[in-house]
Amino acid sequence: MATRTVTKPEDQTFEQKIQRARELYATGSEVGKAALEVLIRDLKSGTSRREPATRMSSAGRIGNRQGKVSELLVIAPLAPGGAERLRAMLELRDGDFSDTDKVGTVHDMRFLLLDNETKMLFATAYDGDWDPYIDDFAAKIPDGLDVLFGGIWEGWPGIHSPKVKDWIVSHQIPAVGWYVAHPDLTVKDITRLKRLGKAVDEFLDKVQ
């Protein structure tokens, strides 16, 4: 869990934040300490200082949101044999995630084996809230999530279980920090812009 500071970060002045960071980095490594000074210099000079397009906000019950994009990270113990099943499923797919394409709101998915392959970390960035669509997933792609997690995570209740939302939330760890280059673009926006860009290129090729 994150440690709490006495003063909330937003209540501190820029100078106070610099001072606090310097104090903390002073007891850290030399490379970190030197690099911090570069960051402070850049932030002060204004070369990299700008108001962000979005700030981290809540993605519903838990997790963070940047503009239209949300993050979800879950760590849970593997079922016995779960790591082998995960690898077999990924090998079987051989990169084919067209079932995920169909959902139309998933930016990425990452599967990591932790702690001597006793746990799996799953991380994803997706558009909006997943919560309103969970019933739709169960109805329209009933196996879409169960094929990713069933038999892999210990205790995955199954997409049809009324407990599935609570299970995810209970294993979810919200990010402390998260950078998104284009928080205003959903997967569908990107698809549309790619199509548009292609059409504009074709047009420009014709008129050049």
Next chain:
Amino acid sequence: MLSLKESAGEALSTPSPALEVSDIQATVLRPRPKPYCGEYVILRVGNAEQGREMLRRILPHVAPADEWWVPSLPGWLGIAFTFEGLKALGVPQSSLDSFPIEFRQGMAARAETLHDFGANAPANWEYPFGTPDVHIALAIYAKTNQDLQEVLDIARKSHHDLPQISVVYRMEFGELPEGRNPFGFKDGLHNPHVEGSGPAPAGTEAQVKAGEFVMSYPDEKGETANVPIPLELRRNGTFVAIRKFHMNVAAFRRYLRAEASSPEEEELIAAKMVGRWRSGAPLVLAPNHDDPALGADGNRNNDFSYANDMKGLSCPFSAHIRRVNPRDALKDEVVAVNLHHFLRRGTNYGSPLPEGVLEDDGAERGGVFLLIGAYLHRQFEFIQSQWITDGNFISHGTEQDPLIGNNDGEGVFTIPRAPVRRRLKGVPRFVSVRGGEYCFMPGLRALRWIADLKPMMEADNVRSR
């Protein structure tokens, strides 16, 4: 590759059991009379026993949905309760706690989810909406004013000698000429058909499982609602999202005038926004001109799908009726549309803005909608947050419903066309939220259950069933 299932209810071949129509309130299943007039009354209960006494008196007059397809009653009374209202009536804590979170919080607290920002924010709502003073909502529908007065009199007598029951809000409503809404469109044309509720009207799409709209029947997920507890309370009950809208008719006309170069084009843009022409004729069936005969024909004006308009060239993706009820338009998406329906009982209030007037006369006019379903979260809240106030589901970015979205003057409305789409900008807020509440509309036996609660039962002793 996984294939999309056609519909959520596909696996269930068994039809819904016959509905206990004598126990379900008429408001849930019965279309408003035609012509109609009526009144909404909101009561505050200052004392639980007086509240229950009022209920015991009014109960025999609450209209059941028997023979709902033969609208023979001259006027009828519907009754529903907010969470605060159930509390004020002494409903046991374990029952209160068992209600879904959105109902316990109330509509005002859900403003962020519902996109009720700016002018639509609860802070700008009319009293008593969004305050803890809304306890009981009465909806009275009648064919004539005389019938209405009769029912109002019954309602009044139910509490006139109970000083702790106060009327905090009254609002009359009535039909506008030709059954149009204030914007000039024929309204109340479509509702999903509830399986087991009677014969389906011609041209309706597939029936929807009764459990989507009335608790204690199987729903589209093949489940049966198991809250609130006990069964006696939820059986044949449902939830109602009440929304009162103000319609800025002058702004709508001015916008059409500004964007169009002829009266015909004004009508076309208006129809593109709604998805129907003013007569009710759907754009999919009448893409170029209004067809009043089609609009008036109840056998045909709902008999359409979007299968042949998947590019939106007839009816824009963003058109109001295509957003709120996508029919088959989203069949290739991971959306189970049958999980996102509500029954809509709409009524209009105020006088029409005279034809041709482009300046707002400051008069209050608009509509009050009762949006009925067993699951507020995946029905009203989903439709409002995903389909009305967002555009991502149709790859339209943040574009909102052109008619009822919370547009703030910077709204966009996309009209697909060949070879180049047309995009209208600067869409203002044509419809403002004046107030709203989440209510529970119990079955008649459940009303009796509430009315007969004993003070000692208010203790936390209801077992989960």
